Amino acid sequence: MSIISRYVSSVLFPACCAGCGKVTESARLQDKNAHICDECLGRLELTEQFELRDNVTEDLFAGNEQFERGAAYCFYDKQDIASELIQSAKYRRQPEINYELARRAAMDGLQSDFFEGIDVIIPIPLHKRRYRERGYNQSDYIALGLSEVLHIPIDTSHIERVRNNKQQALTQGKEREKNVEGIFRVNHPEEMYRKRILIVDDVITTGSTIRSCMEAMSAFRGAGISVFALAKAR
Numbered sequence: 001m002s003i004i005s006r007y008v009s010s011v012l013f014p015a016c017c018a019g020c021g022k023v024t025e026s027a028r029l030q031d032k033n034a035h036i037c038d039e040c041l042g043r044l045e046l047t048e049q050f051e052l053r054d055n056v057t058e059d060l061f062a063g064n065e066q067f068e069r070g071a072a073y074c075f076y077d078k079q080d081i082a083s084e085l086i087q088s089a090k091y092r093r094q095p096e097i098n099y100e101l102a103r104r105a106a107m108d109g110l111q112s113d114f115f116e117g118i119d120v121i122i123p124i125p126l127h128k129r130r131y132r133e134r135g136y137n138q139s140d141y142i143a144l145g146l147s148e149v150l151h152i153p154i155d156t157s158h159i160e161r162v163r164n165n166k167q168q169a170l171t172q173g174k175e176r177e178k179n180v181e182g183i184f185r186v187n188h189p190e191e192m193y194r195k196r197i198l199i200v201d202d203v204i205t206t207g208s209t210i211r212s213c214m215e216a217m218s219a220f221r222g223a224g225i226s227v228f229a230l231a232k233a234r
């Protein structure tokens with residue numbers, strides 16, 4: 001892009017932060033991969049779980065014998081900055097926010113051994129009808145961000161969401177587990193024999209969706225499963 005067209009486009013389409021909506025002069029936001037201003041990034045409450053064994057994310061999956069490690073990048077609370085960003089990525093057609101956050105998380109995670117030995121990244125799939133309505137899967141963008149920094153391939157063919165269940169956010173208590181029962185199906189499980197898999201999702205609340213996915217993955221004989229989410233609900 002020439003200097004003039006860059007100037008024209010920055011006047012016509014000034015860079016807006018996806019978190020606070022403020023127009024910003026920040027040089028970082030002129031980069032097409034940057035959507036969040038430094039102030040909003042600074043307000044994220046990072047969990048530092050990459051280095052922390054038996055953390056609150058791991059506690060949710062500890063009962064599963066294939067489970068290895070779990071971490072979320074930041075904490076999430078109603079109406080905080082993490083919630084604002086993740087909701088925008090999911091419902092306001094700004095999935096590139098997830099890509100940016102995942103890249104930052106991956107760079108943090110590289111300071112630990114959390115991602116070591118992972119063979120493949122699997123984003124939690126949407127049901128095809130939900131995918132068509134939304135136009136994208138927000139978790140695919142998390143997988144992309146991680147994959148690019150970590151050089152680990154993404155797989156979207158071995159697990160499928162076969163039931164278009166009600167959104168977990170609209171369910172409570174015991175209904176949450178019931179709502180996600182049997183929603184996933186695996187394809188060609190023999191191809192995943194002994195693979196070390198990283199499941200990725202945007203938010204973990206009670207962990208029931210991921211537990212259901214792990215249950216389906218028990219067909220992946222000898223596989224080890226780790227879990228990464230952008231945010232862990234408080």
Ligand SMILES: [Zn+2]
Pocket residue numbers: 017018019020021022036037038039040041
């Ligand atoms: Zn901001």
